[in-house]
Amino acid sequence: EKAYGMTIPAKNVTQMDTGIIYTQVKKGSCTYGEVFTTDGRIKSMHLEVMQDDKKFFPNYNAAPVVNAKAFKKYPQIAQVIEPVTKALNNSVAQDLNAKVDVQGQDPHEVALDWMTSEGFVKQN
Known part of the structure; x- marks a missing residue:
């Protein structure tokens, strides 16, 4: 406030x-509330995310975590992960989360389909 x-x-x-x-916001039972900007329900329920132009709320950006020993042994992991993290913005994450949370699709299949469509992995 x-x-x-x-x-x-x-x-x-x-x-x-x-x-x-x-x-509750969709039903009109409350005017607004704190949400996660990557939640798939935002688009499916036609909700509007207000801009935090005063930067009050912290960003909770997802980030890859790699075991230090594995990363030291295979430093090329960073080069493999970088294009994936660049492509996975809030809008993409909302769409993928909607497939899981709204449409009930399997999260592993959703992730694999997206990774395949983006050219990050190849399926036989």
């Missing part, structure tokens, strides 16, 4: 599990 110069009466604030925010 302070960062954005807002005053919201305490009676208008409800603490909810982050997973329910999407459906």
Whole structure:
């Protein structure tokens, strides 16, 4: 509230599990809430993500993690992973997450299909 110069009466604030925010905003039961920008429900429910132009909320960007011993032995891992992380932006992640969370597709298949379509892996 302070960062954005807002005053919201305490009676208008409800603490909810982050997973329910999407459906409650969609239904009109609440005006807005904190969400994850890569969540597939945003597009499927036609929700609008407000811009955080004051940079109040921290970015929780996904990042690859590699075992230090493996990375030392195979430093080329970084070159393999780099194009994948560049291609996997918020919009792509939303679309892929929607396939899993909204359409019920298998997450491994969704990931493999995307990696294949982007040319990162080849299937026989």
